Amino acid sequence: MEELPIGRRVAYWRNRRKLTLQVLADRVGMSKSWVEKVESGARRLDRFSTISEVADALEIDISMLLGRSPDARPPRAYADHCEIGALRDALGRLALASQLSVPRRPDLDKLRQATEHAWTSFQYARYDVLAQSLPALLRAAQSAADYHTGDAAEQATSLLAQVYQVASSTLRKLGEYDLAHLAADRALGASVRCGDDLLAGTSTTRVANALLAMGHARAAFEANVAMAHRLAPGDVNDAGPDRLSVYGALLLQGAMAAAHLRDSISVRELIAEARVAAIALGVDADHYRTSFGPTNVELHRAAAAVELGEGRQAIAAHDQLDRGRLSALVPERRAQHLLDLARALAHIGGLDRAGEMLGEAEHLAPAEIRSRPAAHAVMTAILRRTKGSPPALLARSPTGWGHWCEQPGVRRERDRRRGRRVRCAAPARR
Template sequence: MTLRAEPVGEELPIGRRVAYWRGRRKLSQQVFADRLGKSKSWVDKVERGERRLDKFSVLLDMAGVLQISVDTLIGQAENTQTVVTTDHVDLDRLRLALTRFAPAAYLGNPAPPLPLTDLNKAVTHAWLTLQHARYDTLVRDLPGLLGQVQAADAYHSGSNGDRAASLLGQVYQVTSCVLRKLGAYDLARLTAERAISIAVRTGDALRAGTGTTRFANALLAAGHARQAFEANIVTAHRLAPDGATWADPDRVSVYGSLLLQAAMAAAHLGDHASVRELLREAKVAADSIGKDDNHLRTSFGPTNLQLHVAAAAVELGDGGRAVAIHHGLNQRRFDALMPERRAQHLLDIARSHVIEGDMRRAGECLVEADQIAPAEIRTRPIASDVMAEILRRTPGTPPALVTDLADRMGARV
């Protein structure tokens, strides 16, 4: 699912729309013309605005070749503002890349892959892309990256084999995260399972731990809170620091992250006692680190702990407590967190304002979150639900910024 912010209406004539989507599909003018049964010069004139498109049958054929709706092609369902269009083709490519897992990379005699140093840079970039909530870029790039790292995993052995396997496991974790964000929960779970299996194969207990948080998050998103709780708890107990291992920030961060995710699952179950106990244990871990950091891509630390305390309060229906925690945050430390984490927190606070009946502040939180990480707000079903509730419960007309965002999200009462 690719999200594209595009000018519409008078700002983007239909000919330019055709050219844009033809480029997205990597079709030359000649190939596009052949599929339509037209000439290349006809396509060129359409794209330059020299030929009108006034037959619906032609529009329907073009939309079919471009794999979009006619409404998207002509902009009929859009206003004159910037909107987000949804393209499922890239998500389908990612699904296909995952189904090619074993045969393509591991059978036969694999060719030499890209150098591990280059792949390591690419995987690091994928993590940063995820934590900056650029999900469109990720979904477009992950199929190629998966193939490259799978090839390296099949090719290398010994210490290089372990390095390649670690990179592959990390790509699976990134993939699991973005699939969960886009609502593909079953595939997100299966992809996280692959990451865990690779970590177990190479004896990397900490990567198995981070993989478990991805696995449990996919379970929780699909409504399986009990299973998510158990997965996090069991793994947290296995990785609990003891003695000298409390000095290892990687281990403490993974352990603390597992506790936080277990607390969120407990909150979904309405288990107040477990939430309190798990958050207390997570605070011990956060205090031992003493600062906000991103060890093993966990973003675990004192500020992230507070964000989870607020999120758990929202799940338990205590919107007032969540708002109070938000106002008590150290703004400098909060601003230093990754965009995805900040936008997700603001979505939680928008939900807390809805609980408290303050639709104005709820809308402001969504607008602020959208400014930080638009995809985090425009791709998640829960954000659409919150916006729909704001629209429904706001007396009169909501503020212009809120209605504008609602249009971009496609939210309806």
Template sequence: MDELPIGRRVAYWRARRKMSQQLFADQIGKSKSWVDKVERGVRRLDKFSVLYEIADVLRIDVQLLCGEMHRQPDSVNCVDQVEVEEIRAALENYDQVVAFFEPPHVDEVELDELRKAVWHAWASFQHAKYGMVARSLPKLLRDAQSADAAYDEGMVTVTDTGARVNAAHLLAQTYQIAASVMRKLGEHELGWLAADRAIGVSHRAGDPLLAGVATTRVANAMLALGRTRPALDLNVQVAHRLAPSSDKEATPARLSVYGQLLLQGAMAAARGGDLATSRDLLRAADEAAERLGRDANHYWTVFGPTNVALHRACAAVELGEHGTAIGTHEGLDPEAFAALLPERRAHHLVDVCRAYTQTGDLDTASELLVEADRLAPSEIRCRPHAHEVMTGVLRRRHGSPTGPLAELADHLGVAV
């Protein structure tokens, strides 16, 4: 963004705020033609009064508008507070209550389009495109809420039971996407709200596996807020309910959701310092992964043998067993690891970076951070957790960091 002409920066932030040229022009008291010329670089912006007015309407710092702000946390890969508030507003929507008084219109095509949008949001999240997902979430949430309200049996008379279930299923998935993104961005209260909503809607969808995955989102939000024991208990309780009791029940989807619950329980136990429980849950997850046979992505869990190994390494870091974490990482099958989605790989590299940092191998820790940024920039540049890990590496180094690490620190706005 720094190298862009100021007109291009105006166009970028105007589009990001979802303003048309006409609406933007009206708000700053100019013509649409004037705005168009500024954005194309035909007309110069050389009055401070106009620059400040534009920055105020776009709700950004005037230095950011002028390209003079060195740190840019609001880059194209990340989400700013204005966009977080838009997601909050969408989560505060209650179309089902309104539907009591004004039944919404049912449109089959909209449900098909919604399914495509939800799939695209999941895929974007797992490729660590957090900014893209977050900026699409307000509309996606409103559309999914409206569709669910339209098809909800308690609100209007709809004979198509399948459509009713599908609408609820899509809304539950949308809430889970919101919970996952908010967790990545450090908005844990919003993440908890979205995940809690997902559980309720999953029950209406009549899908225990969907409810099981939603449980992991709630537990993750609890864990992020320091509620370690409730997070552990919730994961374990639901895992026991979903444990396959026969070969017939041991479908790939069920094994994946069951295994994911075990993994999240293991992480909660590790965060609480409960070594024995963490190991027991990881062992059970290993067994589920062996029955599954290979890494898969049922219910967007990315569950399988490799993901179990990644969680074993992360649990070891939480427990202070840094040698175990490094050994697990170095023992990964390179091909299986490379086949995982970018979000999983980058997340793991940040986890293991902590282990190398604690053992004093700062060169390897630095290399892992740079590699994680190459794989999934948003996982490094948008997550508060990654900033903390970067700061830890830089503080322990003696002398200047390597060129790639210094460049990354500069992008993150972390002092070298």
């Protein structure tokens, strides 16, 4: 692993915390020029007490500066506890803040551009970027919804619903399921207020995904299916692409919830209905941020098979995919599919190929793999059952085999195999 000089680590974390040189200097009781010299390497930072004060000022564990942690280099794929805390505060305080403050006139064009950028960041699995930018974007969207009236209010509320949606999806990827549910519920409320039934449909999928992540598969299934019936077109061949996409996405998410319930009949029925809608749509598209189309239907068929314990069927579905269409999907969707395949392969004993799938997915979208508990579970399973060296592609992954072996669950399994006493990891500094 490449070791960064301590000054560069200080600069990285100061910028990530959005602190000026002067603010950091004030926090540690030094001058601004002292901080500049530390970051440039002109001044050595070698006293433990001083390093500890700098770490406290940056709200990180001292090991992140000393280089004694597997994540001592800048963890681009992660959002840390400070950023999650800022998102929690933004979601928790928006309602009260909107009642107590007089909003300034927001620029809807800039808000729309920022929302588009947030969606693009999500589709490229840049969850670290989103964790840093979403609190301010949430405040701006809420301010716009409070300020405007008439048609502009409807546009602002629609944008607010979309920002809540991307926040919900990001938080779910980061394992913050309660916050994901809160954001999705607010997205649904904003969608209803702006009178957009299709936006309400996509918001429902976010609510259901959060419920599913929290273990409420039945509620997730019922929410998706009820909204799908509400939005079902009378004739799919006469429906517009937006309605077909949202309707199809609801059916696919309903099928995933049914798979968690081990309801294989409902899975087949819902995927069959979604396939009809996809055929009518004709192409893979991203109407209403659904990425719905014939290829995505097949990806969900494979994912549902994994949840049902039908690993070989999942692999067969993958082998039948059109590789050109698959490569045209957004990185987040493709990486999720590769993770599903890795789970299927690990289940049937294809450990080498499972490791290759994880390595390929990490090359494609590092955060989609590094931040997901499911990926760590697959890696643990591979380590538990593999003798000798790791799969070659995984060993050449951007973060390296060393990174994977230092994930908490994987590390405990590695130490168990080596006969070491396994101790619980110390809690992260808050």
